[in-house]
Every structure is written in structure tokens, then in C-alpha cells.
Amino acid sequence: MSEVIWGLATSHVPSIGAAMDREKTADPVWAPLFEGYRPAREWLAGHTPDVAILVYNDHANGVDLDVVPTFALGTAESYRVADEGFGRRPVPDVTGDPELSFHLLQSLMDEGFDLTVFQELDVDHGFTVPLSVWTPDPGEAWPCPVIPIMVNVIRYPQPTAARCYALGQALGRAIASYDGVRTVGILGTGGMSHQLAGARAGFINSSFDHMFLEQIARDPAKLAALTREQYIREAGSEGIELIMWLVMRGALNAQVRTVHTAYHVPASNTAAGLALFDNRPG
Amino acid sequence: MSEVIWGLATSHVPSIGAAMDREKTADPVWAPLFEGYRPAREWLAGHTPDVAILVYNDHANGVDLDVVPTFALGTAESYRVADEGFGRRPVPDVTGDPELSFHLLQSLMDEGFDLTVFQELDVDHGFTVPLSVWTPDPGEAWPCPVIPIMVNVIRYPQPTAARCYALGQALGRAIASYDGVRTVGILGTGGMSHQLAGARAGFINSSFDHMFLEQIARDPAKLAALTREQYIREAGSEGIELIMWLVMRGALNAQVRTVHTAYHVPASNTAAGLALFDNRPG
Amino acid sequence: MSSQIRPDLPGTYVFDGPTSRRGHAMNRMFMSLRAEQARAEFRGDEAAYCHRFALTGDQTGAVLEREWQAMLDLGGSIFYMYKLALMDGHSMQYLGGVFTGMSEAEFQAAMLAGGRTDV
Amino acid sequence: MSSQIRPDLPGTYVFDGPTSRRGHAMNRMFMSLRAEQARAEFRGDEAAYCHRFALTGDQTGAVLEREWQAMLDLGGSIFYMYKLALMDGHSMQYLGGVFTGMSEAEFQAAMLAGGRTDV
Ligand SMILES: [Fe+3]
Numbered sequence: 001m002s003e004v005i006w007g008l009a010t011s012h013v014p015s016i017g018a019a020m021d022r023e024k025t026a027d028p029v030w031a032p033l034f035e036g037y038r039p040a041r042e043w044l045a046g047h048t049p050d051v052a053i054l055v056y057n058d059h060a061n062g063v064d065l066d067v068v069p070t071f072a073l074g075t076a077e078s079y080r081v082a083d084e085g086f087g088r089r090p091v092p093d094v095t096g097d098p099e100l101s102f103h104l105l106q107s108l109m110d111e112g113f114d115l116t117v118f119q120e121l122d123v124d125h126g127f128t129v130p131l132s133v134w135t136p137d138p139g140e141a142w143p144c145p146v147i148p149i150m151v152n153v154i155r156y157p158q159p160t161a162a163r164c165y166a167l168g169q170a171l172g173r174a175i176a177s178y179d180g181v182r183t184v185g186i187l188g189t190g191g192m193s194h195q196l197a198g199a200r201a202g203f204i205n206s207s208f209d210h211m212f213l214e215q216i217a218r219d220p221a222k223l224a225a226l227t228r229e230q231y232i233r234e235a236g237s238e239g240i241e242l243i244m245w246l247v248m249r250g251a252l253n254a255q256v257r258t259v260h261t262a263y264h265v266p267a268s269n270t271a272a273g274l275a276l277f278d279n280r281p282g
Numbered sequence: 283m284s285e286v287i288w289g290l291a292t293s294h295v296p297s298i299g300a301a302m303d304r305e306k307t308a309d310p311v312w313a314p315l316f317e318g319y320r321p322a323r324e325w326l327a328g329h330t331p332d333v334a335i336l337v338y339n340d341h342a343n344g345v346d347l348d349v350v351p352t353f354a355l356g357t358a359e360s361y362r363v364a365d366e367g368f369g370r371r372p373v374p375d376v377t378g379d380p381e382l383s384f385h386l387l388q389s390l391m392d393e394g395f396d397l398t399v400f401q402e403l404d405v406d407h408g409f410t411v412p413l414s415v416w417t418p419d420p421g422e423a424w425p426c427p428v429i430p431i432m433v434n435v436i437r438y439p440q441p442t443a444a445r446c447y448a449l450g451q452a453l454g455r456a457i458a459s460y461d462g463v464r465t466v467g468i469l470g471t472g473g474m475s476h477q478l479a480g481a482r483a484g485f486i487n488s489s490f491d492h493m494f495l496e497q498i499a500r501d502p503a504k505l506a507a508l509t510r511e512q513y514i515r516e517a518g519s520e521g522i523e524l525i526m527w528l529v530m531r532g533a534l535n536a537q538v539r540t541v542h543t544a545y546h547v548p549a550s551n552t553a554a555g556l557a558l559f560d561n562r563p564g
Numbered sequence: 565m566s567s568q569i570r571p572d573l574p575g576t577y578v579f580d581g582p583t584s585r586r587g588h589a590m591n592r593m594f595m596s597l598r599a600e601q602a603r604a605e606f607r608g609d610e611a612a613y614c615h616r617f618a619l620t621g622d623q624t625g626a627v628l629e630r631e632w633q634a635m636l637d638l639g640g641s642i643f644y645m646y647k648l649a650l651m652d653g654h655s656m657q658y659l660g661g662v663f664t665g666m667s668e669a670e671f672q673a674a675m676l677a678g679g680r681t682d683v
Numbered sequence: 684m685s686s687q688i689r690p691d692l693p694g695t696y697v698f699d700g701p702t703s704r705r706g707h708a709m710n711r712m713f714m715s716l717r718a719e720q721a722r723a724e725f726r727g728d729e730a731a732y733c734h735r736f737a738l739t740g741d742q743t744g745a746v747l748e749r750e751w752q753a754m755l756d757l758g759g760s761i762f763y764m765y766k767l768a769l770m771d772g773h774s775m776q777y778l779g780g781v782f783t784g785m786s787e788a789e790f791q792a793a794m795l796a797g798g799r800t801d802v
């Protein structure tokens with residue numbers, strides 16, 4: 001019996017990582033964002049799990065463009081930080097937990113999720129920026145092993161929000177049936193509203209974002225019922241990344257305690273959101 | 283409205299392809315196998331569909347070993363014949379049908395199948411040998427475009443037989459809702475009983491094979507209820523490939539007319555089976 | 565013909581199957597620019613490099629002229645195109661400006677003011 | 684510890700996650716042998732080639748000595764191992780003989796007689 005103790009949702013904008021790597025977090029344009037992270041980071045520093053699962057998408061760095069998995073699971077002992085073209089971020093490589101990966105694979109396959117397995121994988125900013133949001137100064141190593149779950153959010157048709165939420169619920173059951181660790185943290189990444197290309201580039205919909213930040217805690221099934229088209233219209237062509245928050249949320253209990261939320265525009269071309277949930281009963 | 287007019291199940295043993303490529307089909311060890319194919323080939327030659335869908339697995343030729351998709355769909359305009367290490371088979375490359383691929387992708391994703399998309403793919407003997415079983419002398423081109431659906435049957439845990447059958451049923455619905463072609467043929471490949479490695483290498487279970495050949499027509503749901511362990515025990519560690527026949531069968535009607543079946547031991551280390559179903563009503 | 569229900573939203577690119585197919589060679593070329601050696605070869609002879617990746621004439625022209633909007637229209641994915649932009653020293657804000665008819669500074673100012681909320 | 688219900692069948696190798704992990708470097712090496720250039724390099728210095736792919740000492744020994752059973756035990760997948768066998772001019776029937784303690788001719792005869800139905 002392993003227990004998910006927390007869920008963390010956060011945007012994964014590359015420039016957030018760059019601001020940290022270049023020590024610009026106190027600059028006026030960045031300070032409000034990092035101020036907003038502070039309460040979550042403090043709480044998380046006191047609640048390090050035995051292992052974490054991070055739901056993210058690759059941005060044409062770890063996976064070739066000729067193959068696009070809908071849902072993929074890493075089963076490696078470690079994951080290298082990708083060189084996205086201009087050197088890798090100065091952060092540690094990621095230690096995995098193959099035993100738990102194999103358990104999740106078996107459970108999720110038995111529940112009818114058609115996972116792609118990565119026995120090797122380089123992880124890009126979609127993965128490392130959320131780790132940095134969680135742990136700004138990892139030193140030699142991240143606080144615990146982390147297992148990647150990759151979701152296709154770039155190529156249409158993405159998995160539906162409902163399918164993502166269902167994957168999260170199955171993930172919660174799979175974790176609950178595992179005896180190898182005690183405590184688990186889950187990260188759902190991406191979003192909030194943003195669009196990078198086309199005449200609507202720079203689109204931000206803060207009322208949708210605030211609705212989402214509130215309902216992801218209270219009524220995730222409502223968000224799971226939105227169509228791809230609704231996500232793209234309301235949150236922008238890249239805002240559909242928010243479906244990854246639903247994988248995280250599905251793995252938590254129906255009732256969660258919100259530890260902290262933050263919202264900031266802009267981080268680069270994006271609205272950046274954060275939501276931290278305590279999943280422990282009582 | 284497109285219609286699946288036939289389903290063909292066949293083993294994909296590489297040596298069957300080699301026997302054809304080297305013109306040994308009349309040799310005493312091979313003649314009975316190819317005699318068994320003859321009625322199916324004759325019927326198929328008179329029933330060429332507008333497009334075919336071929337369910338198969340790759341054998342470490344088209345896909346790198348660090349990534350293992352459970353279910354993958356090709357969306358390319360053409361698929362090259364893979365060089366498996368000693369030159370490619372002397373058969374034509376495969377023309378695809380991207381429009382139908384995109385339609386299948388959308389439909390199957392909407393039904394909750396988590397497909398991996400291949401925008402480029404080389405196909406190995408698992409793909410070309412069944413094409414040769416269907417069409418021994420293709421000349422410059424195969425009789426129609428063919429779309430690959432790839433299934434992981436090599437790395438445990440494979441998709442369950444039930445999941446494969448459900449995929450086939452969804453595939454049938456997706457084809458029925460497509461207006462771009464009139465007639466479709468479906469091939470399910472692999473099997474029958476065989477095991478390549480370990481002290482049980484050479485294992486053949488002809489009573490299981492005959493049961494399977496009979497029930498795939500009459501009661502596929504019964505075969506879909508068998509566990510991975512049952513397939514591996516009863517049909518050998520590679521005989522679990524038979525789950526791919528269930529994808530084909532799921533796309534057909536509940537009632538099908540059996541045109542021809544054949545069974546032969548050995549083709550190399552394998553029992554070779556063939557079953558051809560006419561899916562047209564009445 | 566097919567039941568594709570791809571959203572059709574003004575000013576919004578949805579990177580679907582047909583788009584991915586159309587832009588495949590060009591996106592593959594962008595992807596290759598992750599390696600310094602490839603960037604050096606590209607810089608040495610951009611047209612020859614595009615030819616090696618089998619880009620169409622239109623795509624090659626758009627790349628050589630840095631017509632970012634045309635690259636989108638010819639099947640480019642922003643995540644792949646960004647690798648070329650990075651190589652040129654451009655930011656995503658610069659590209660945002662190009663797509664929206666603003667200067668980089670204007671686009672940045674619009675973002676700092678809360679983003680483009682009215683599009 | 685985990686709920687893995689991987690079948691445990693005598694004389695049968697199930698290529699599951701832990702096996703794949705154990706054999707990854709060796710299977711990657713086998714996979715590389717699809718290219719003639721790689722085969723030539725392998726032939727030139729097999730031990731060095733194995734070292735380049737980071738095989739363990741046991742795996743390297745099994746490969747150099749063509750101990751096929753040991754390769755299986757060390758995480759080899761038959762589909763990858765077969766690429767080495769092909770290179771050596773061996774058939775799947777030869778390997779079947781090795782795994783079952785028969786000569787290639789004996790194994791072939793057993794298959795021609797309807798396969799091994801009693802195992
Ligand atoms: Fe992203």
C-alpha cells in the first residue's frame with residue numbers, strides 16, 4: 001500500500017527554467033512569479049515523498065518526430081537531461097524507479113491503457129522545469145526518484161481530457177496496490193492558457209485559467225468533460241496541455257486540501273499557474 | 283460507408299517469405315504449405331479491396347528497442363521494406379492511405395485507444411510475409427494500399443486478448459463510418475503455436491491451434507477471454523502473437539463465412555495457420 | 565469525406581495529421597538543428613541543407629527568407645521552427661511579434677500587460 | 684513486492700520489464716548488427732565492440748563464446764540474438780537445437796515430425 005501524499009500542477013515554460021539557471025529570479029519581471037511559488041516550495045520541502053511521478057510532454061527533444069505516443073511510461077533506471085540544442089540545463093539527471101515503473105505498466109495495461117514503454121529517454125524542459133519549480137536548488141540530485149509519464153499534447157488528436165482523467169484514476173489504483181514505497185508525489189505539468197503561433201499568438205484567457213484552477217480541486221470531472229476543441233478555443237492551441245493536470249488530479253482522492261495556488265502573467269508567452277494539493281486524509 | 287469484405291489470418295514466419303523469394307515453394311518440405319494456401323489465394327485474387335489494413339508486429343527491425351508501443355498506427359504515404367540485416371526482401375514497398383489512417387486515428391482515439399502514431403515506418407517480414415501469402419506475385423506493386431497497425435507481442439505485458447478484440451471492434455466501427463473507399467480487407471498475422479527460446483523451444487500444440495482456428499470464426503469472445511499466461515502456456519512464448527488475429531476478427535461481423543482454413547507443421551520452428559473469412563452479408 | 569472534426573479556429577494552427585504530413589521533411593530538418601555539427605552545415609549552405617532533407621521549393625524559400633508565417637502555412641510546427649529561431653538568436657516573443665504584426669517590443673509589452681485577451 | 688503476475692513457465696523465457704532492463708545493452712548491441720559496417724567492426728574486435736556497447740563481463744563472455752543459453756539468461760531477447768546467429772550463418776533451428784540439447788538435424792527432424800508436442 002503506497003499513498004499519494006500530494007499533487008502538484010505547474011506550468012513548464014522554458015523561460016522559467018532559464019530565469020532560474022541565470023539567477024534572474026529576483027529581477028522585477030520574474031520576482032512576482034517566484035514569490036508566488038514560495039509557499040508551495042516551502043510546504044513541499046517538508047513533504048518529500050519516497051518517489052514522484054511526473055506527467056509531461058516532450059517538445060521535439062527526447063522523441064523523434066516520426067513516432068508520437070499518446071501515453072508513454074519510462075521504465076529506465078535514470079533519465080538524462082536533454083540537450084535541446086544549446087547545451088543541457090545545469091540540473092541533475094533524473095533517477096528512476098524501474099520496479100515501480102514495471103508495476104504501473106502491468107496495472108495500467110491490465111486496465112486497458114495502451115502505453116508505450118520507454119526503456120531509455122532523455123527528458124527536456126517539460127520535465128526539468130517542473131522539477132525546478134518544486135525544488136529550486138537540487139544540488140547533486142533531485143529529492144527522490146521520479147518516473148516520467150509522457151502525454152501527446154502537440155499533435156492533434158490528443159487524448160481526450162476524459163481519457164487523461166481516467167488514466168489518472170487508474171494510476172491512483174495502481175499506486176495504492178504497490179508495496180514497494182510508502183509515499184508518492186504526483187506532478188501534472190503544462191498550461192495554463194497560451195498560444196505560440198498564428199494571429200492569435202499571445203492569447204491569454206485568465207477567466208478560463210481561474211475557473212480551471214478552482215475546478216481542478218473541486219470538480220475535475222467537469223474539466224474532464226471538455227472537448228479538445230473547447231480546450232484549444234478557451235486556452236489556446238498550447239493551452240490544451242492542461243489535460244495533463246487531469247492525469248495528476250485523477251490519481252488523487254475525490255476530496256483534496258488545497259495547500260496553495262498561484263497565477264501569473266506572463267512567463268514568456270504564457271500564463272503560468274501552480275496548484276498544490278495535500279492528498280492525505282483528514 | 284466503407285465495408286470490410288474479408289479478413290485473412292496468417293502466420294508470418296520469415297522462412298515462408300524466404301521459400302518464396304528463393305523459389306523453393308515446390309520443394310517437398312514446402313509444397314504442402316503452399317498447397318494449403320492455394321484456395322485462399324485464388325479467392326483473394328478475385329476480391330481485391332480498395333485498401334487493406336494489416337495487423338502485425340515488428341521484430342526489432344522497424345522500431346528501436348528503447349521504445350515499445352502497445353498499439354501503433356502508420357499514417358505515412360508509403361512504407362519501405364526493412365533491411366533486416368541481409369538485404370531487403372525483393373518485394374515492393376508498401377503504398378499507404380494517409381486519409382484513411384487519419385480517420386482511423388481520430389475514431390480510435392475518440393473511443394479511448396491510446397495509439398502511437400508512426401509518420402514514418404519501415405516494415406519487416408512480420409508485414410511483408412502476410413502480403414506474400416495473400417499475393418505471391420505482386421509484380422511492381424501490391425494489389426492495393428495497405429495501412430499498418432502494429433501490436434506489441436514481444437515485450438511482456440502485451441495488450442490483453444480482450445483489449446485486442448476491443449480494438450478490432452472499434453476498428454470495424456471506424457471503417458464503417460468512413461466514406462473515402464468502398465471495400466476494405468483486414469489481415470491479422472502471427473502465430474500459431476510456437477516457441478523459439480529455452481528448453482521448450484520447438485513446442486507445438488496442434489490441438490490448441492485447431493481449437494483456435496475453429497473458434498476464431500464462431501466464438502472469438504471466448505478466445506478474447508484467455509489470459510496472457512494461457513496464451514504463453516498453450517501456444518508458446520511466441521504463440522501469443524495470436525492475439526493479433528483477434529484485432530482482425532473484431533473488425534468483422536459476428537457471423538462470417540469461412541472461405542478456407544489451412545494448418546501445417548512445420549514452417550521453420552512454427553505451426554503455420556491460415557484462415558480466410560468472407561465478411562459480406564448473406 | 566472523413567469524419568475529421570479538427571477544430572477550425574481563426575488565427576490558430578492545429579498540428580493535425582495532414583499538417584504533420586505536409587511539414588514532415590521541413591520539421592525533420594528543424595529537428596536536426598539540435599546538433600552543433602548540423603547547425604554548422606546548415607549555416608554553410610542553407611539551400612543545400614534543405615535540399616538534403618527534401619524540402620519542397622516553397623518550404624526551402626520560406627526557410628531561406630525566414631518567412632515564419634509561411635513556414636507555419638507549409639506544415640511547420642512551432643516547436644520545430646523554434647529550433648531555427650533559437651539558432652538565429654530569436655526568442656518566442658520575436659516570433660509572436662511576427663505572427664501578430666508587431667515588433668518584438670510591442671509583443672512583449674502586450675504580454676506584460678496581461679496577454680492578448682481579446683483574440 | 685510488486686503485483687507482477689508474469690507467468691513462470693518451465694523452459695520458457697518471458698521477456699518482461701526486468702529482463703529487458705538486464706539485457707538492454709546486449710540487445711542494443713545485437714540490434715546494431717543489422718548494418719554491414721557494424722558487422723565488420725564487430726568481426727574486427729568482438730570484445731572491443733561489446734565494450735563499446737557497455738555489456739557486462741558475463742554478457743561479453745557469453746557473446747564471445749556464443750553461449751546462446753547464457754545470453755538468454757543474461758537478458759537477451761531471441762529476436763535480437765537471432766541477428767548475431769544470422770551473422771554467424773546459423774538458423775533458428777540451430778538455436779532450437781542448442782536450447783534443447785539436440786543437434787540442428789535432430790531438432791529439424793523433431794519439427795518435421797510435428798514439433799515438440801510433449802513439452
Ligand atoms: Fe509545453
Ligand SMILES: [Fe+3]
Binds near residue numbers: 294341408473
Ligand atoms: Fe512473429
